Amino acid sequence: MARGLFITLEGLDGSGKTTQIRRLAAWLKSRIPDEEPVLTRQPGGTGTGDRIRALVLDSRQSGLAPMTEMALMFADRAQAIAEVIQPALDQGKIVLCDRFTDSTEAYQGGGRQLGSAPVLELHRLLCNDLKPDLTLLLLPSLESSLERARRRNQRASDQNEPDESRFEAEQDAFYQRVWEKYREIAAREPGRVALIEGDLSIDEVHARIVEAVAARLLKISRFPSMLPAAAAEGASGRGGRSCDRPAPALRGEWFAHRREEFSRRDRSFHPQPDRTWPSGLRERRRHFYPRLLRLAARLFPANNLWATP
Numbered sequence: 001m002a003r004g005l006f007i008t009l010e011g012l013d014g015s016g017k018t019t020q021i022r023r024l025a026a027w028l029k030s031r032i033p034d035e036e037p038v039l040t041r042q043p044g045g046t047g048t049g050d051r052i053r054a055l056v057l058d059s060r061q062s063g064l065a066p067m068t069e070m071a072l073m074f075a076d077r078a079q080a081i082a083e084v085i086q087p088a089l090d091q092g093k094i095v096l097c098d099r100f101t102d103s104t105e106a107y108q109g110g111g112r113q114l115g116s117a118p119v120l121e122l123h124r125l126l127c128n129d130l131k132p133d134l135t136l137l138l139l140p141s142l143e144s145s146l147e148r149a150r151r152r153n154q155r156a157s158d159q160n161e162p163d164e165s166r167f168e169a170e171q172d173a174f175y176q177r178v179w180e181k182y183r184e185i186a187a188r189e190p191g192r193v194a195l196i197e198g199d200l201s202i203d204e205v206h207a208r209i210v211e212a213v214a215a216r217l218l219k220i221s222r223f224p225s226m227l228p229a230a231a232a233e234g235a236s237g238r239g240g241r242s243c244d245r246p247a248p249a250l251r252g253e254w255f256a257h258r259r260e261e262f263s264r265r266d267r268s269f270h271p272q273p274d275r276t277w278p279s280g281l282r283e284r285r286r287h288f289y290p291r292l293l294r295l296a297a298r299l300f301p302a303n304n305l306w307a308t309p
């Protein structure tokens, strides 16, 4: 069975993960109508996980030892993999996950100073070393992340939503370590992690995400219906302008795809609206000769010799 596509979103609280995961899901749905991406988050996403989420994020929960916190995060993750993520991937679905093991490495490994080694070891033991195909790491400035998270948590508290502000009480030094660990992960695994830095607008971040996802989809033959759209989106560059030329990084894949698409077409040539040029001499003749005759007929209308049907 073809494996699906596993995409995770990472970043500090307030970096925009939840906002962007929804927009990405909508973009994917609009591009592959019969594909319903599976959205999940960590901690949470399962009955057991939701109870763990309440335990680790509620600010009234005090005295949780760092090791306990890490163990709970992995207990949640093991359950989510067994119950939601792996079954969906086995069915060939696209899974979008708000936080995954990189969060544990950044918060417990970096922030709580437990180090990366135990996190990676537990990931191997408890999560079967399941690696995302692509991780979108959102890193706006530390100040704007924290400011946005505080405002959001305040709003949630005003509206009597569940308290998820336990980490908010941490000092700036804790967040600095989380931030640095995230950067370390991005530098260690550049092939998996797409780093989206800086204080960008929601639309700008979305455009970068689409670019990274499109580039990844181009490499996966399981989603052929996505290819033209993905190539076009990849081409749109930072500004989100639509055109059908790929960004330089995608050019090789784009041309390979177009060649393959052309070779699949009906042998008898008919002009394509997307201006794919015929490759064989015979097809080229069938393509150009009628045009040449029509042009000649326009230039010399009186001469019946040039008349075409």
Ligand SMILES: Nc1ncnc2c1ncn2[C@@H]1O[C@H](COP(=O)(O)OP(=O)(O)O)[C@@H](O)[C@H]1O
Binding pocket: 011, 012, 013, 014, 015, 016, 017, 018, 019, 020, 148, 149, 152, 200, 201, 202, 203, 205
């Ligand atoms: N790029 C952005 N610029 C300004 N505000 C943003 C941006 N991305 C998200 N926000 C706002 O910041 C708050 C936190 O965003 P959210 O998506 O909940 O972050 P996270 O899930 O990473 O904690 C929300 O109120 C959201 O509307």
Ligand SMILES: [Mg+2]
Binding pocket: 017, 018, 019, 098
């Ligand atoms: Mg969120």
